[in-house]
Structure formats: C-alpha cells, structure tokens
Amino acid sequence: MNKDLKSFLEGLDSLAHDCESRKGQACSLEELDELRIEFLGRKGKLAQSMGQLGRLDNTDKPAAGKKANEVKQLITELLDSWQVEINAAKTDMALSTFDPSMPGRKPWVGTLHPVTLVMDEICDVLTGLGFEYASGPEVENDWHNFEALNMPPEHPARDMQDTLYVSDKIVLRTHTSGMQIRSMLKQEPPVAVICPGKVYRRDSDLTHTPMFHQIEGLLVDRNVSMADLRGTLTAFVRQIFGAKTEVRFRPSFFPFTEPSAEVDISCVLCGGKGEVAGSTCRVCKGTGWVEILGCGMVDPNVFTAVGYDPEVYSGFAFGLGVERVAMLKYGIGDLRMFFENDVRFLEQFS
Amino acid sequence: MLVSLNWLREFVPYEGDIQVLGDKLTMLGLELEGIDDPFENIKDLVIGHVVECDPHPEADKLSVCTVDVGDEMVSIVCGAPNIAKGQKVPVAKVGTIMPDGMKIKKAKLRGVQSLGMICSERELGLSEDHEGIWVLDDSFQPGAKLVDVLNLERVVFDFDITPNRADCLSILGFARETALAFDLPLTMPELNLVESGGNAADDIRIVIDDADLCPLYNARIIRDVETRKVPDWMRFKLLAQGQRSISNIVDCTNYLMFELGQPLHSFDLDLIEGATIRVAPATDGMKFTTLDDIERTLTANDLLIWDGKKPVALAGVMGGANSEMHSGSRNVLLESAVFRPGSVRKTARRLSLPSDASYRFERGVDQVMSRFCMDRAAQLMAETSGGTVVSGVASAEPLPWKNRTHGYRHDRCMRLLGLDLEPDFAKKVFTLEGCGVDDTDPTNWLVSSPSHRLDLEREVDLYEEVGRVYGLDRIPTVLPRVAKSLDGAVAAETEYGFLKRIKTWGAGAGLNEAINYSFVGDEDLDRLNLPAEGRVFIANPLSEEQNVMRTDIAPGLLKTLKHNLAQGNNHVRVFEVAKKFVTDSESDTATKEQNCLGILLYGPRHDSDWPWGSEDVDYLDVKGLVEHLLSDTLKLSEPEFVLTRDHAYLEPCVAVKIDGDVVGIVGKVKADIANFYHAKKDAWLVDMDLAIVRDMLAAHTIKFEELPKFPPSRRDVTVIGPVTVQAQDILRAIEGTGGKILESVELVAEFVPEGQDEERNLSFRLTYRSPTKTLKDTQVDKEHKKVLAALEKALPVRF
Numbered sequence A: 001m002n003k004d005l006k007s008f009l010e011g012l013d014s015l016a017h018d019c020e021s022r023k024g025q026a027c028s029l030e031e032l033d034e035l036r037i038e039f040l041g042r043k044g045k046l047a048q049s050m051g052q053l054g055r056l057d058n059t060d061k062p063a064a065g066k067k068a069n070e071v072k073q074l075i076t077e078l079l080d081s082w083q084v085e086i087n088a089a090k091t092d093m094a095l096s097t098f099d100p101s102m103p104g105r106k107p108w109v110g111t112l113h114p115v116t117l118v119m120d121e122i123c124d125v126l127t128g129l130g131f132e133y134a135s136g137p138e139v140e141n142d143w144h145n146f147e148a149l150n151m152p153p154e155h156p157a158r159d160m161q162d163t164l165y166v167s168d169k170i171v172l173r174t175h176t177s178g179m180q181i182r183s184m185l186k187q188e189p190p191v192a193v194i195c196p197g198k199v200y201r202r203d204s205d206l207t208h209t210p211m212f213h214q215i216e217g218l219l220v221d222r223n224v225s226m227a228d229l230r231g232t233l234t235a236f237v238r239q240i241f242g243a244k245t246e247v248r249f250r251p252s253f254f255p256f257t258e259p260s261a262e263v264d265i266s267c268v269l270c271g272g273k274g275e276v277a278g279s280t281c282r283v284c285k286g287t288g289w290v291e292i293l294g295c296g297m298v299d300p301n302v303f304t305a306v307g308y309d310p311e312v313y314s315g316f317a318f319g320l321g322v323e324r325v326a327m328l329k330y331g332i333g334d335l336r337m338f339f340e341n342d343v344r345f346l347e348q349f350s
Numbered sequence B: 001m002l003v004s005l006n007w008l009r010e011f012v013p014y015e016g017d018i019q020v021l022g023d024k025l026t027m028l029g030l031e032l033e034g035i036d037d038p039f040e041n042i043k044d045l046v047i048g049h050v051v052e053c054d055p056h057p058e059a060d061k062l063s064v065c066t067v068d069v070g071d072e073m074v075s076i077v078c079g080a081p082n083i084a085k086g087q088k089v090p091v092a093k094v095g096t097i098m099p100d101g102m103k104i105k106k107a108k109l110r111g112v113q114s115l116g117m118i119c120s121e122r123e124l125g126l127s128e129d130h131e132g133i134w135v136l137d138d139s140f141q142p143g144a145k146l147v148d149v150l151n152l153e154r155v156v157f158d159f160d161i162t163p164n165r166a167d168c169l170s171i172l173g174f175a176r177e178t179a180l181a182f183d184l185p186l187t188m189p190e191l192n193l194v195e196s197g198g199n200a201a202d203d204i205r206i207v208i209d210d211a212d213l214c215p216l217y218n219a220r221i222i223r224d225v226e227t228r229k230v231p232d233w234m235r236f237k238l239l240a241q242g243q244r245s246i247s248n249i250v251d252c253t254n255y256l257m258f259e260l261g262q263p264l265h266s267f268d269l270d271l272i273e274g275a276t277i278r279v280a281p282a283t284d285g286m287k288f289t290t291l292d293d294i295e296r297t298l299t300a301n302d303l304l305i306w307d308g309k310k311p312v313a314l315a316g317v318m319g320g321a322n323s324e325m326h327s328g329s330r331n332v333l334l335e336s337a338v339f340r341p342g343s344v345r346k347t348a349r350r351l352s353l354p355s356d357a358s359y360r361f362e363r364g365v366d367q368v369m370s371r372f373c374m375d376r377a378a379q380l381m382a383e384t385s386g387g388t389v390v391s392g393v394a395s396a397e398p399l400p401w402k403n404r405t406h407g408y409r410h411d412r413c414m415r416l417l418g419l420d421l422e423p424d425f426a427k428k429v430f431t432l433e434g435c436g437v438d439d440t441d442p443t444n445w446l447v448s449s450p451s452h453r454l455d456l457e458r459e460v461d462l463y464e465e466v467g468r469v470y471g472l473d474r475i476p477t478v479l480p481r482v483a484k485s486l487d488g489a490v491a492a493e494t495e496y497g498f499l500k501r502i503k504t505w506g507a508g509a510g511l512n513e514a515i516n517y518s519f520v521g522d523e524d525l526d527r528l529n530l531p532a533e534g535r536v537f538i539a540n541p542l543s544e545e546q547n548v549m550r551t552d553i554a555p556g557l558l559k560t561l562k563h564n565l566a567q568g569n570n571h572v573r574v575f576e577v578a579k580k581f582v583t584d585s586e587s588d589t590a591t592k593e594q595n596c597l598g599i600l601l602y603g604p605r606h607d608s609d610w611p612w613g614s615e616d617v618d619y620l621d622v623k624g625l626v627e628h629l630l631s632d633t634l635k636l637s638e639p640e641f642v643l644t645r646d647h648a649y650l651e652p653c654v655a656v657k658i659d660g661d662v663v664g665i666v667g668k669v670k671a672d673i674a675n676f677y678h679a680k681k682d683a684w685l686v687d688m689d690l691a692i693v694r695d696m697l698a699a700h701t702i703k704f705e706e707l708p709k710f711p712p713s714r715r716d717v718t719v720i721g722p723v724t725v726q727a728q729d730i731l732r733a734i735e736g737t738g739g740k741i742l743e744s745v746e747l748v749a750e751f752v753p754e755g756q757d758e759e760r761n762l763s764f765r766l767t768y769r770s771p772t773k774t775l776k777d778t779q780v781d782k783e784h785k786k787v788l789a790a791l792e793k794a795l796p797v798r799f
C-alpha cells in the first residue's frame, strides 16, 4: 500500500477515535454543536483531512474517499446519538422537577341555597306536569290572605296561623295560598299554577322560624278530582324522595279546601319502621310517618269569591313547606341554619 | 284534646288494641299526637296495712310503724299526725321513685330503721292535700298496686283537633267516631235527675236581648249544697284529663264539659240580685272583675250575663268575682247556654283569656244536647253535695235549633272524589253519623245533619264525610291532564324564571346564595342612615330586631357577614335575591315590593394564598361581577360607572347606569358602619334593581353577527394624564373620535410612576379593521394619528 494512502487512512481513523474519546465534553446541546463544528464543520477536522485527498494517487482516491465517507458517517451517528442522550437527559431533568402535587388554581365554587335547590327540584317536577309559575306580593291584604280563602274575621281557623300584621287589613302573607286567589282573578279556567315563595308567621322556636318558604299549587278545570290530586302529589313526592316512598293521605281541615288532607310520607330516616338501631326515630318520633304538606279540593266558597261557578268547575290546591322537605332530604337537623348563612353551611350545597 | 280510654269505654265497648284505635281515628281526621299514662309516676306505689304503730323512742312527733305490704312486713318511720294502727295507706317501698324524682332509700331516723315511706296525696302529686298521710279504703288488699285498686286511668290519648270538629272536643265526640270506625253501638249515660219542690222558672227570669248572640240560655237551681270531698272516681277522672279538682260544684261542671262538650257555669244564687238573668252586651269602657280577681275593661262587643242589677259573667269566657261559688255558698244557679262563636272568640282573644270553655264556645256547642248536659250536671251536683234540684228550668230559647238539610248528589260526589262507590255506602255513612237521609229523589237526596255536627253546612261537607269514612288513602291515583291555552304556550319568561337565572349566574360566578329574613330592626335601617319615610312596620313583631320590612338589601347581608366573622369565616362571597319593601298608597297591599340582587364581598380575593396571592377584594372585583352579569351574561348595553357622593352607607359609591338609567350601585361600606358588623377589612357591596334590569332584558334578543372576514391591525398607545381623568373618559373620547375602521379599544395597563401622585400612564390597545378589505399599514397609521390628535384636543393628556 502506498505510504501516503496509509497515513491518510490512519489520519481518518484517529479522527474517529478522537471524536469518540470526546464524549465527556458533550454535556449540552451547545457543546455538542461545538464538537459538530470541530469535526464536521466547513473548516473542521474532517474537512482538513479531506484536503489531503488531492495529494494521493488517483488509484487510491476511491478507497480514500470511501473511508472518508465512512468516518463522516460514523462521527455523524456518534454525535446524533449523543444528542438523543442529551435530549433524553434534559427531558428527564425537566420532568423530575415537575411537581404534580402542587395545589391547583381553583376558581371559586358558588352555591345555591338549599331552599332554592329544593324549590327548583319540586317546581321542575310540577312544571313538567304543565303547571306554570305565578308570583305575588309577600305583604298581602286580609282579603286575599284570609277572607277570600273562606276565613272570615272571627273564624277560629285563623288561630291555625299566628299572623304578623302591618295593619288591621294588611298582613305578611301567612301562606302562599293567597296566590290562588290572585291567579284565579286574573284568568278563566283552566288554571294550573304553582307559586313558590316566602311566607311569615308569628312563631319562633326550635321548629319554627318567623319566615319560611312554601310552594302552592292549584289546578282548576272541569272534572278535577281528588284522584288527580293524589296522582300529582304522589308523583312529585316520589321524584324528590325516591320511588319507594310511601305516601299517606290523612283527612284534615283547611278553610279553603273541602275535603282537606294532610300528606305524610314514610320516614326518610327509619324507612317507616319508627326506630333506628333499637331506639325511637328522632325524625318521625316513632310513628314511621312524616307530615310534609296540606292539600284538598278547592272549597266552593273560594270559587264564589273569585267568580268561578262551583257547579261547573272543580280543582285542587296544595301547599308545602320547603325547609321541611330540605331538612328531610339533606338531613339538616336545625332549622335556624337556613337563615344564618354560615358559608360553611352554604358551601355544602354545590 | 285528651281522651281517657276508660271514660271512652263507658260510651262505646271498644276492647281492641289502643294503637289500632289511635291509628284508625287518625285516618278519620283526628290526628293522634301521643298516648300517655297520666299516673306513670305513681305506678309503683302499693297498698300497705299498718299492723303496728308505736311512738318513736327518741322523737315525739314520729311514729314507728310495721306495715304489711303484701309480700313482707316492713318497718317505716312516719311523721304524719294522723297515722294509726289498722289503716290502709299508700306505701312507696325502697327503690320507688317519687313523682318529684326522689328515690326512696333505706334510712335510719333517730336510730330506727325505715324501709319506705307512707305518702300524702300531695307527695303523690294527686292533690294539694298534705294534712297527713292518705288513708285509703279499708277494703284494699295489702301489696296491691295503688293505681289498680283506685282504678286510675292508664291510657290517655292526645288528639289534635282541627277547628271544624267542635263535636270532638268531648269524650262523647270520640265515642261517636269510635263507634263509626269500628261499627260499635253508642250508649249515652242514663239520667236519674230527682227534682223536688218549687219551680226554677218562678225564681229566675231569663231575658235575652239579642237572639243572634245567645240562641239558648237554660238555668237550674240546686239548693242546700254542701262543700264536700269530691269522690275519688270523679277527681281522678278529671286529673287524667289534666284537670285538677277544685270543688265538688265546679268539678261537676268541668266533668260535663269534658264528657259531653257543653261548658257550664255555676253562680252562687244568693249573690244574684233581682231574680233575673239577662244576656246583653257591655258598654264601651265598662269595668268588670272576673273571678281571677282581675279588673277588665270591656267594649260594646263583649257579651255579658247580668242579674237584675249588675253584670255577673263574661258570657262563655269567665264568671265574675261578684257571683262565684265559694266555700260557704248554699245555693247554685247552674247555667247551660249557647253563645255566638265569633263573639266569644273576639272577647277571649282581646282579653287574652282563653279557657276550656271559650275554646268550645268559639267552635260551637250542641244546642240540642245543652239541656241534657245541664240536667246531668245538676244530678251529679246533687249527688256530690247533698243538695236538692229545684223542679223546672229557667229558660229562654229565642232561636231554637233548626235541622239543616242539604242536597246530596252521589254522582257528583263520586266525580269530585275520583271514586266509584255504591250509593248505599254514602247512605250508611250518613246514617251512622246521625244524619237523616231522604232519597225520594235518587239523584238528589235530602240529608239533614245532626245538631252536634256544626261542620256539615253544605253539600260538599257531605262529600268529605263519604271520602273520610271510605278513606282518602284508598282513592286511586291519576296524573291529571293539564289543559293549556295556545296563549299560555308562548308565555314570556316568568319572574321566577328570571330570578332563577340571576341565582344560577350568582352561583356560577363563585358566590354563595344567602337567604336573610325579610324583616330587620328599625335600628338596623337607622344605622345605615336609610330614610325613615316609607318603612313598612310590623304591628305585632316578635322582637324589636324584627319590627320592620327591609327597605334595603344591605342590613341582611351585613348580618350574614357579622355571623360569619364570628364563626371565624374570613372569606365571605355571598349574594341574595330578595325583595325590598316600601309603603305605597297606590297598591292594594299598601306596599311596593321590589326584587333586588345584593352581593357582598369581604376578605381575600381567593381562598388560598398560594398560588393566587393573598390580596383582598377591591372595587374591581365587585365591578367585574356587575359587568359580567349585565354585559356578558344578560347582554345589556355597556354599563357606565358614575361616582356618586353622599350615599347613606357606601363610600365610595358608584352608580351603575345603563342608557342613562340607574340600575344599581356598587361601593364600599363606610368604615364606622362596617365596624359595627365587626368587619376589619373593606366590605364591598352591590345592590342591583332587578325590576329595571328585567324590563331592559325584555327588549333584548340574541342576533348572530357575521364573523369578520379580514384581519385586524392593532396599535397601542400610552396616555399620560392627570389622575382625575377617568379611564372611562379616555375610552369614550377615543371611541368618539375613531373613524369607521376603529373597531374597539381596551385598557391594557396602568402605571403610576414612583413618587408621582398627580399623573398616571394608561395604555390602550386600539383595534382597526375594515369589513371589506385588508387594511394597509399606512392607512391604519394615518387613522391612528387622527385619533390621537383628537384625543389630545378633547382631554388634558399627552402621549
């Protein structure tokens, strides 16, 4: 072999060895770039070696060229593989410093009051059945709140509700039933309305607050029967409390309905057994039943008061206490919590 | 209403389970509240026979007794003076718990062992008698239970009676319902009245001024009565009903009231002057002393019982002190009357004098039964006092009882109840309830209701009876078809729907919904310097803290803040949708009610310092919420925020205007006011008038706008100007000067150079765009220059 060729080839080999031995210098992409320039750059070591090519015999040139390409290939692969390693190490470093357990940047969570939640839920069931919303004044006159509802002055039924008066003739509405009157005065039958809202009583103790919420429902048409009333109420009770809830209609008295009934549901805590773990159930007091609403067929005197013919029309009405349902549904024991607005209480209803 | 089981059984032979009885009556509309044993606390007392009784060796006043208590002989030391050998006495053995809670223990009294206690009636809670130990009937067996040998009532039902069921305010009433429920016969007590001599009608003349106020007044005379011990059977029956024994005469009247429902009154006949009883109203301002020795001022609406000279009783409410029975009374005038319910109710309520008697008169008593009740009471009085009943009755009945007859259409009843029953069922119900049924016309019967069922006034009341007895709970369930008119089908959003939308927004914006009482204290409004005019006061408030309807949303929210701060909740972000109330003479309720939205923000902006930082909320937070609601959610026109001076409780206070109308305010609660609510940091408030907002909303419809087809060009400018020039002024000015191609302008940065307090730098980004072509830079530059030149002219600013 030609001596020149031999030293040319040896030069290339040592170049490759040189590059291999420099691995420790390529810790970053920048350093790697420097190496790449040093070996493969336009004026790099490989280019310098190639400069010697012209001095070789023409017969040696193909072999020298082939070797030069091999070395270039080798160095390129070497540098590329180091780049992969460096990138991997970088990614690894970046991930190892990423802490997924840091607290997140949460937006505030707003909530609706439990009374609103229950009211919406009940009203959704009823509007689904075709009832429409009605709303009216909370400060009401005696005629709408009492007289038109078949509770003339001196009627003992007025004792059933302790009233807050503004004046002789103006009261804070004691029930949402006054909206029955306003709704019927506004239109001819058929009437199907619900009126959710605040009501007031002169009563404040562990089980009463002077303000609470009711939902009033009224359906008036030809041939409305007690069976319709039972169907409507059973439907919504089961929607709110579950399909297995038992419903009981117990005869009662309200001046504005005849016949009247109170509706009990099987106790949500003890399931109607009357006891929990061997002791008397605190929710139903051992009876297995919890009263949730009052209802009945609209009294003919109420129809007369609003100018409907009781011989032609019949209807039903019901009124239920929202807080009571909310207490049963969410297991809230203390009625006063509803109006203290402790944010730790409110935040639970999201 | 308390109902003793054994008393009930004197009328109706019910032998079944007591819970079954309670449940059955509950489902007939007489709601069982509970079943009690009135003598539970003396159930362990036994009969003792005093076999030996010797003086205590160490104490004069004590006796040492050997008592046979059935299963053993025990030694008991007794201090009662009337203790004697051979007596039968009530004994509380060791371990017995007395009604006052004391437990009987083994004791040594002056060296002598005592294993129990011999009791007085007072110690057993049976009467006030504590003269000595209670000496019982000699026939009682030692060791027997006291409650058994005395036949004490062990089962008393407590029923909740609705106001319509006046007939159920007596044992008799419950007996009727029990008979109806279990198909049992009803037995009335037998009358064994012995009359002798004279004629009561000659001794007393009854005069009734107004038949409407008093349709019936009967009176009997019982002479030569003595004050005697009330027989045990009577006083213990009364005690089981919750009524303590008073005297042998008064107990008889109470007995009849509980048994048959007719309140009676006994006058001392010798204190009745002029041989007359007159029923007539009082006069305004008249004074009258009732038998509780309280002088009452009367009105012309109060009905009185008068004798020939003076008033002697408040009719149906309470007797007078000047004619009541006392220990020396010899002769009784016994009244059994019927008064108009409304009149009795008015007087009892006005004078705050509710009584068992007025309670029954208010609901209505059985006029036909009234005479029987009086006769039975007279009989009992004679028997228990040794007196004699004078023959005859002094009576006036200007308005005799008339049978009331109503039509009954069975098919209509079935339609209303949603039932399909045979007419015979209805007939049986009416008959069992004591109604007369005439079914000559099969489609329209004539049903006459009995005198004790005052609630059966109309045909529909008869329907209720059919439903009640059949069982409302057995009526089928059907979902009604709700007929709707076409008009109704396209109704606009309801008020409820709108308010619900606002609430949903509030929750979505990260606020907690609060609900406060609609009433506050007068002082709460004063504290916020709110106007005194227009307040709607409550005439009979529960307390001064709840005596006026809120005229503003703030007091409730501030109370919520105070409560939370007291609980250590230092981040408060709440909203409330509720009404404000002010007087309004135009309204049929004399009140104007206005829905509003209140928001209160307090404390740190975020609930964690990291990663948000710990800054407290400020004006931009509340303002942002308002903009988010009005512009972004409800899509109303851009609101304008105008500083307002001299607000009652906010400083600064900013009015929120849309198209010139104020729709609400935003501001910071004044420090001294916030301080009262224990707020150490700034409390920011929003109060939006939802009525106005809703009106504005009605006009808004969503309309899609084509997306721009050509790219925008943006230019930033930093405006240097006095701090008194508001950002809004600059924005307006730029918008006002911008040509057709200025699409929008927004504030992007605020910078106040250090040490500078008169000037600030505000950077704005202006977006230019043409709807028809891509703008050239030169064109935009030219337009931008024009805008800046105009801005410089309009405001004292530079760039």
Ligand SMILES: [Zn+2]
Pocket (backbone or CB within 6 Å): A267, A268, A269, A270, A271, A272, A273, A274, A275, A281, A282, A283, A284, A285, A286, A287, A288, A289
């Ligand atoms: Zn239960």
